[in-house]
Amino acid sequence: MPRYDYQCKECNSEFELKHSYKFTDAKCVNCGSSQVVKLLSKVSKVVKRVVTGNKTQTVGNEVNKAIVDGKESLAKAKKELTGKVYKK
Numbered sequence: 001m002p003r004y005d006y007q008c009k010e011c012n013s014e015f016e017l018k019h020s021y022k023f024t025d026a027k028c029v030n031c032g033s034s035q036v037v038k039l040l041s042k043v044s045k046v047v048k049r050v051v052t053g054n055k056t057q058t059v060g061n062e063v064n065k066a067i068v069d070g071k072e073s074l075a076k077a078k079k080e081l082t083g084k085v086y087k088k
Contacts, residue, residue: 009035 001018008015008028015029026036 005039006036007039008033009037014039 001020003016003018004026005014005016006026006028007013008031010033011028011031013028013030017023017026017029019026025034026038027034028036
């Protein structure tokens with residue numbers, strides 16, 4: 001469930017609720033008032049990391065390494081096939 005931040009207009013407290021996107025009946029957790037306003041959510045930065053051996057690398061580094069390896073493999077295959085003629 002997504003988390004949403006709210007602020008109560010009566011007691012001015014801020015709180016967080018977990019609910020579905022279509023939920024509309026939010027009430028203050030402190031005073032029970034239905035006079036609440038949904039606040040803009042804070043953006044959190046998520047960084048994925050891959051642990052290999054003793055060093056930690058970002059996933060992007062692994063992807064870039066795979067791309068470089070693929071390019072080298074393709075260049076090698078092209079070089080081996082250059083000048084060959086195939087007949088049906």
